[in-house]
Amino acid sequence: MGSKIANLLQTCIDKKSIIAGKVLHAYILRTNLLTDTFLCNRLIELYSKCNDQTSAYRTFDQTPQKDIYSWNAILSCHCKAGNLTFARQVFEKMPERNVVSWNNLISLMLKNGYQEKALDVYGLMVLEGFLPTHVTFASVLSACGSVLDLQLGKRCHGLAIKIGLDKNIFVCNGLLSVYAKCGVMREAAKVFGDIHEPNEVSFTTMMGGLGNIHGVFEALEMFRIMHRKRVRMDSVSLSAVLNVCAKGGEYGEFGCYEENDRFLYNVVLGEQVHGLSVKLGFECDLFLSNSLLDMYAKNGIMKSAETVFHNLGKVSVVSWNIMIAGYGQKGKSEKAVEVLQRMQYCGFEPDEVTYINMLAACVKCGDVEAARQMFDSMSCPSVISWNAIISVYSQTENHKEAIELFREMQSQTVKPDRTTVAIILGSCAGMDFLDGGKQVHAASIKAALHTDSYVASGLIGMYSKCGKINMAKCIFSYAPELDIVCWNSMIAGLTLNSLDKEAFMLFKQMRQGRMLPTEFSYATVLSCCAKLSSSFQGRQVHSQIVKDGYENDVFVGTALVGMYRKCGDIDGAQKYFDMMPVRNIVTWNEMIHGYAQNGRGDEAVRLYQDMIASGEKPDGITFIAVLTACSHSGLVDLGVRIFNSMQSNYGLEPKLDHYTCIIDCLSRAGRFHDAELLMNKMPYKDDPIVWEVLLSSCRVHGNISLAQQAAKELFRLDPESSVPYVLLANIYSSLGRWEDVRAVRELMSDKQIVKDPGYSWTEDREQDTSLFVG
Template sequence: MASVLLPLPQLSVLFDYRRSRKESSFPRAVNNSNAILSNSTNANHFLRRISNFCETGDLDKSFRVVQEFAGDDESSSDAFPLVREALGLLLQASGKRKDIEMGRKIHQLVSGSTRLRNDDILCTRIITMYAMCGSPDDSRSVFDALRSKNLFQWNAVISSYSRNELYYELLEMFIKMISKTDLLPDNFTFPCVIKACAGISDVGIGLAVHGLVVKTGLMEDLFVGNALVSFYGTHGFVSDALKLFDIMPERNLVSWNSMIRVLSDNGFSEESFLLLGEMMEEGDDGAFMPDVATVVTVLPVCAREREIGVGKGVHGWAVKLSLDNELVVNNALMDMYCKCGCITDAQMIFKLNNNKNVVSWNTMVGGFSAEGDIHGTFDLLRQMLAGSEDVKADEVTILNAVPVCIDESVLPSLKELHCYSLKQEFVYDELANAFISSYAKCGSLSYAQCVFHGIRSKTVNSWNALIGGYAQSSDPRLSLDAYLQMKVSGLLPDLFTVSSLLSACSKLKSLRLGKEVHGFIIRNWLERDLFVYLSVLSFYIHCGELCTVQVLFDAMEDNVLVSWNTVITGYLQNGFPERALGLFRQMVLYGIQPCGISMMTVFGACSLLPSLRLGREAHAYALKHLLEDNAFIACSIIDMYAKNGSISQSSKVFNGLKEKSAASWNAMIMGYGIHGRAKEAIKLFEEMQRTGHNPDDLTFLGVLTACNHSGLIHEGLRYLDQMKSSFGLKPNLKHYACVIDMLGRAGQLYKALKVAAEMSEEPDVGIWNSLLSWCRIHQNLEMGEKVAAKLFVLESERPDSYVLLSNLYAGLGKWDDVRKVRQRMKEMSLRKDAGCSWIELNGKVFSFVACESSPGGFEEIKSLWSILEMKIWKMGYRPDTSLVQHDLSEEEKIVQLRGHSEKLAITYGLIKTSEGTTLRVYKNLRICVDCHNAAKLISKVMEREIVVRDNKRFHHFKNGFCSCGDYW
């Protein structure tokens, strides 16, 4: 053994020494040993060898050598310091490696030596070793066995409790020390005690300890100061923590990291970023550059606030300072990118990381799941479950993956996850609750009930999972039944229970039941909770009770940003974009800074209003406040410009994006689709795939819309098939509605009917209405009557179905049938939606209803229209009286056509604008053939571009042509 530890010149001396101990007890033997140990070069070399063995983990070899010295040289005063130091190294290595068996061997060796067991330093290190190995009881036993105890040993046992988070035992020990000894706590004692006060959340004891710190004169100590900053921050006393931080005479990197964490944990995200910048400025010499702790503190804040710009900056520092080699940093970076919606960046880090652990995999699985990327989630899971990288999926993996299972198409994959969990014997209530919720969302209520009944001890959370799952299922009434069962079981509902019940009432549109739940909330003083308050607002919004919403909103003294956003969105969802914008302006006047959701709502309102000017103002606001880089806001801007007729501006915003998300590609493709620009939409669709983005259901909806409005029948059917066969996506009602509308527009009515019959789910009212509309246009009476019969069964009180049938009869001159349909509508109190058009002029929006006088005076419009009609008559215009669905004379029909709302809006726009100004008109119904023909000729006669958005698509009229190519 000695030949490994000592260089060759010392071997003969060592062997002489050992032989002398065995052969005799001559003084010469001891002298030889002393010669070795008194030689500082030999001693240092010996310790260095012991240290090397400890670092490489070869503790047994190191122990045997030290054991020989300890056994042989107990009487040698020269040997003792060397043995003590070697044992100290071994104890430290045992603690670091949590090798308690080796620690016990060393403890036994020390206990067997009179001189060693009375050594204060070794006893202290033994106490610390047991603490590091997670055995504070052994630490306490060693401590209690000591006859006299110094401050180091008290600190060691206090530190032992601190390491193992036994905070009450720690405080008991501390009180015993200061009350039964003359020892004063030092800068090692206080940080442990202050940490314990934070751990048990006892502010009172913490304040008392702070007073003792002041009394002992340690307020200026760096370590004590750092502990106090963390203590006050843990309890939310941010201003006190900041004061302490500011008066610290000396700060180290731990001080800065502690203060940054205090700010970030208490929601002061922007301030934490500012402090980070201040730290780096103060540390120009490199003393305060970010370390691993800094990076893993700041990145979660970036993730929470979706601050991708700051996050990328932190990533840059990590690379520059070579911190990106640390696994914990890589995991934090992936988490930040995932939560900021940059899943591609997270994926790149994941692929480049050769040292992945289960947290790395779980982060990526959770990232794909949060994005709703079913394929990405399960592809990664399959790699993980295959064990390709020796990482085994745990409860968190499954818990992260389950939320992506939200519809029937993913039910088999959800069952796979469930089977794996059962096989691995994951007994975890939160996981069971997640399965209950997902099974219910996937429509498998029987499986949800099975998992629920399998939970032995059902908690409120278990009931909440079942009630919440039922609330989001196809039969939300079950959630009310489950709630009654929960009450019978003796458990009381909590905030999540009542919120789920309100969600169920929203889906049921049951104002009565929802009001009962609201009453329960008021009686139990729950309405002050923000989560419940927002649920109540959302319930009334879904029921269209906007007056009640406004009353509740006004009654709340301190409405936060999320409540403003909820009400603004509520107005938008209920078709009141003007009120939504008005409330947004009010919010800004109150000094509340809009967030991404606020701006998305504003752009949504601008999309519904006939006002490109308002949209441009909102875009300017987003640019001013650096919000355009947000992927979701960028999509909203693209969508807003597209829906306001400015597809070129949409394209400009899209092309200017630094990073294009799948949502931005979808928004641009859909923009081209509603403008009928199929060539551009298909080109973008192909480019999207080349950049590595997989198309989803929204992508295909945009492509199908483009094919529909451009008459690309073959291509549209091919993309529908490709969606299923190549990408494994299940077409929904919107996709089928688009294809059926496309076939109907082309006159292929029987093929459209066949597609409807072969759908995997029952066609809705919208699809049948579309088919009836094309039966009217193509005058197919037989099919039209059959489709109308289906419509009246599905929804007998829908006026537009009766209007379409009436128009079908009118087009065929069946006036008796027209009168019968209209009489039936009258008996049912159903009224036809009047044709209405809007135009924005000089910042104001003017509306026009068919055959009614205009805001500017009907005579003025009538006069100009007479002139226009004469001009376009010369160019071939003839009123298409077949469109008038009333039994009138030809002259009366022409008069009716002149009063169409889009004609009134266009004429008024020509009166109120200067030459060359583009007119933008919005209509609530499909533009008729007569108005379409007139608009084309007016654009040529008046040399104007006229943009008309009807309820189907955009029409760009210029130089006598329309962008739709007369195919709409």
């Protein structure tokens, strides 16, 4: 009879039929079967499954002979209801426990967001001699991934192998999650390769992990394999691949991928996934729809994003935020504001992400004032919002305002995080505000943030830029963990302080330590080679760049052009310039400057014209380069036309360097009258550099009267400089006026002016050439 009732109860449990279950409960009470612990356990399980916790607790209390299954049933009931306090009380009272008891408690702690406490409970479980099951590992590995505890994840991996659970799909997926979230994709790939039949969770986890470490193309290839193997796809896996496609758009923002097949592959595949999601009937899934929105928005395809948005059956705040971020990324702040107004009109309350996205949109358009108004409208900004507005001022080099905001943030008792500290250290560096940087350093130590690699990198940069390179070296040496950003900061700091040989050797040390260089690493070390005039070492670096696959990166390519042209190999610079798939304004400037410095003015001007024809807008540095080329090659009339076009065609106000270039151009050609007229009109007539340029040209043309006037101005403006004395003496000597030469030298002696010594530079090729590993 008891077994028949047990079977009926199991049917009620399976169908969640509480009415029939209560009828059976009444029958059990009437026939005095309550002494049957097995039936009581089934009743507790039924009430728990049907969310009737009160009946479950009453049944448990009325069970005369409770066994471990009774305790586990009521513990499971508390866990299902999310009652962590009661669950812990039950757990503590249990006369005996098994692995199910521990699994229930660990799982409940995870659901309540207590990942670290869940891991502590797991530690106690193992300490008491209980062997984990696949359920235990699934929960514990999930917690390890959440708190990025890679070491415990590896220990779990070892234990899973020891007890024979390393082939279980739940354990494997848990391990994949830990390794992917911790960025250890090599280990994740090993686990994935050992899975006999990876499921959609396995593929989804791998795609997410590869996308997070910028392995966008590899992640998309993983999706292709998943599709080819006909692994079932759900909305989560489709969302994962869309997120990867969106990341391709993020990287394209920097100009590296717009003309690249991989970028096009991202967009085309994103559109194909869109079609597949419709085919599989997921078009109403809000989570997947938001991923589609995000993919189109981050790739800048706002027309498609608008279409998806308008076709959404249900819209969330996340959907509106993605649209605002998309327009902000494209620099269309007016459209972002329009979306915000539509959002509020439709009854949606903006959240913090909304305001942060609006801040970013204002920044993209350079509208700092609008960004500040947006921030001031926030009633209680969190640390993320504070970081966003402080970053706005820091990025626009309004460092004083950034520091003032940081002080205001502290006065409002908002605790800064690692991002805040790094931003403020950047502002202190930008102002050469060493005392402020030291105060931030002290505050970071107090908040135990100084050991964070992100903060350490900021400290290294701040001390380096403030000229305290030994302090930067000290922080680098004692940092507990050095990531690539710290290495890059230290190398950049050394080269900033003219310690280029040390910087180069540190780069070599980084390579020997198997730390993979980034684009910034290569751009910095190429700058070292350029300053050392070492084309030999520069070519070694170039070879490694090709090997590591960075030759198409616009920043690395620009640094290569700069290195070759500064080392005098203008043809090498031109060869690489012609090969570059993408160029920016800095690349063009480097090449034009290269021609200018090597006396190839016609080619410099031709390249300048090619740049304008390509649609690239020249900046102030472009004009310095092309005017220098005109000056060195005697292209006077062309130089004057280009100088005049700065303001008339491009709205650029000429600076001191531009005036210096054009005055040098006129003076070299002997057109001193035009040069004097320009000097009388310009706002920099009291700058000694302009007079030095004029005096130097007077020597070439033997213009004694103007030379004496220029020298007189220089004696007044820069009395400690030896330059006017030397130039004037050289002019007199070239004309055979030796008495005047003697008078100038006596004047130098009387005023104790010493001529600066000259020097030469040669490249030593007999040095260590084994710079790279692997």
